[in-house]
Amino acid sequence: xxxxxxxxxxxxxxxxxxxxxxxxxxxxxxxxxxxxxxxxxxxxxxxxxxxxxxxxxxxxxxxxxxxxxxxxxxxxxxxxxxxxxxxx
Numbered sequence: 001x002x003x004x005x006x007x008x009x010x011x012x013x014x015x016x017x018x019x020x021x022x023x024x025x026x027x028x029x030x031x032x033x034x035x036x037x038x039x040x041x042x043x044x045x046x047x048x049x050x051x052x053x054x055x056x057x058x059x060x061x062x063x064x065x066x067x068x069x070x071x072x073x074x075x076x077x078x079x080x081x082x083x084x085x086x087x088x
Contacts (some may be wrong), residue, residue: 044075 013035020033039060046056057068 040075043071044079047072047075
């Protein structure tokens with residue numbers, strides 16, 4: 001049963017990413033739009049605006065706070081990497 005839901009989840013993500021690609025084309029955007037990046041932007045915007053990690057986790061549909069902590073720490077790592085890139 002787990003494989004069934006993983007397959008469904010994968011197919012839904014593909015459909016959303018395909019629709020986001022159509023939106024990108026219509027709007028003539030230079031940056032690709034993808035579900036993963038949208039989730040990152042959503043979470044990091046909530047975090048920047050002072051929302052609690054618990055609220056962010058609930059909005060993201062995370063099963064527990066450990067998942068949220070891991071997710072938000074990767075966003076912090078990405079931001080740190082970008083900031084350090086400006087030094088080069």
